[in-house]
Amino acid sequence: MHEVDMTVALVRSLAQWREEQPGAPEIRRVVLQVGAFTTVEPDALVFAFGVQRASMPFLQRAELHIEDVPLVAYCPACAVEYRPVIGERYAHPPCGEPMGDIRSGRQLRIAQIETFEEPVYA
Amino acid sequence: MHNTASAALGRELLSENTHLAQHNREHFDEAGVFVVNVMSAPGAGKTTLLEQALPLLARRHRVAVIEGDMATELDADRLRERGVDVLAITTGRACHLDATMIARGLHHGETKLDLPSLDVIVVENVGNLVCPAEFEIGEHRKVALCSVTEGVDKPLKYPIMFRAADLLVITKLDLLPHVDVSLDQLVTNAKEVNPALEVIALSAKTGEGVLNFVRWIAAGRAAHAPPVAVRA
Numbered sequence: 001m002h003e004v005d006m007t008v009a010l011v012r013s014l015a016q017w018r019e020e021q022p023g024a025p026e027i028r029r030v031v032l033q034v035g036a037f038t039t040v041e042p043d044a045l046v047f048a049f050g051v052q053r054a055s056m057p058f059l060q061r062a063e064l065h066i067e068d069v070p071l072v073a074y075c076p077a078c079a080v081e082y083r084p085v086i087g088e089r090y091a092h093p094p095c096g097e098p099m100g101d102i103r104s105g106r107q108l109r110i111a112q113i114e115t116f117e118e119p120v121y122a
Numbered sequence: 123m124h125n126t127a128s129a130a131l132g133r134e135l136l137s138e139n140t141h142l143a144q145h146n147r148e149h150f151d152e153a154g155v156f157v158v159n160v161m162s163a164p165g166a167g168k169t170t171l172l173e174q175a176l177p178l179l180a181r182r183h184r185v186a187v188i189e190g191d192m193a194t195e196l197d198a199d200r201l202r203e204r205g206v207d208v209l210a211i212t213t214g215r216a217c218h219l220d221a222t223m224i225a226r227g228l229h230h231g232e233t234k235l236d237l238p239s240l241d242v243i244v245v246e247n248v249g250n251l252v253c254p255a256e257f258e259i260g261e262h263r264k265v266a267l268c269s270v271t272e273g274v275d276k277p278l279k280y281p282i283m284f285r286a287a288d289l290l291v292i293t294k295l296d297l298l299p300h301v302d303v304s305l306d307q308l309v310t311n312a313k314e315v316n317p318a319l320e321v322i323a324l325s326a327k328t329g330e331g332v333l334n335f336v337r338w339i340a341a342g343r344a345a346h347a348p349p350v351a352v353r354a
Contacts, residue, residue, distance in 0.1 A: 002216075002217055002218060002252070002253040002256065002257075004215075005216060005220070006135055006136070009135050009136060009138055009139065010135055012138070013133055013135065013137075013138070017131065017133075032135070037281070037282065037285075038256065038282065039252045039253060039255060039256045039282050040256075086281065087278060087279055087281075088278060089278075089314070090278070090281065090314045090315050091314045098313055098314045098315070098316070098317035099285075099314065099315055099316070099317070100317070102285075107134070108134060108135040108136055109131075109132060109133065109134050109135065110131045110132070110133045110134075110135065111131065111132070112131070113131060
């Protein structure tokens with residue numbers, strides 16, 4: 001359900017970005033990195049985006065591409081990175097140490113925006 | 123024909139909310155108010171715990187509640203009956219409070235909270251173990267409740283919430299003899315996700331452990347409010 005709100009934030013960010021661009025180009029493709037250790041369901045995000053872009057002329061032809069980012073944690077005892085199994089085990093299997101720093105997997109990041117226009121640089 | 127005009131952005135989707143949450147936090151800090159965000163699944167016992175804990179906390183602290191609910195003010199009314207000031211925010215379709223709702227509530231709410239006259243604000247978030255974990259509101263501490271009747275696997279299934287929390291409050295301790303749940307296993311699972319997590323087990327019904335929760339808030343408030351001269 002919160003994917004709707006996150007999509008609102010996404011659309012607002014895109015609108016803001018577009019206003020900053022010379023010529024206010026129409027957006028063709030957006031790449032969004034979605035970490036595995038977030039509460040976001042990518043399908044729900046794509047669905048919500050499909051609904052919300054309809055009311056935005058500069059987004060009507062835009063495609064949302066989700067780039068899944070796995071959860072990578074750091075085990076301080078073994079000084080290695082590893083991938084916890086979300087929903088099952090978070091501790092580092094060889095040593096049982098609880099999940100330390102999260103190195104990756106918390107992203108909800110606009111990684112790339114492509115437009116239909118040629119970029120104009122100042 | 124498509125051009126491939128690209129711009130890498132690196133903008134976080136929730137950066138606007140995080141920024142606004144920081145703004146709220148600065149407001150709270152200026153007024154010297156310590157803010158605790160209480161979250162859990164529906165029915166874990168947030169309102170019942172606050173009904174018991176807040177009158178105790180109010181003996182030495184000036185306390186108010188921000189109550190997030192999807193449609194009604196039922197929970198807010200329960201707390202008002204205990205003599206606590208309540209700012210009710212109905213979130214409508216949203217399954218969580220966010221920084222905008224808190225800011226709007228603080229600035230334009232019907233029952234405005236007078237921040238400088240307060241020591242502690244306890245925010246009761248919408249009952250939901252998923253969404254509230256992702257939205258900062260400007261709080262200083264996050265508390266996640268899990269009742270013994272929910273089983274030991276909740277921290278493994280909803281790890282974002284238990285990772286984000288500073289304190290796990292295990293509720294309905296009086297029901298432990300009636301359920302097939304190991305308290306140790308629940309704590310072990312939660313700490314597997316978040317080794318820094320503090321844990322308090324209590325029963326709002328019998329009162330067992332409630333004072334520990336009150337003391338935790340009081341200690342957080344004491345540690346948070348440095349002498350004025352030390353502040354930058």
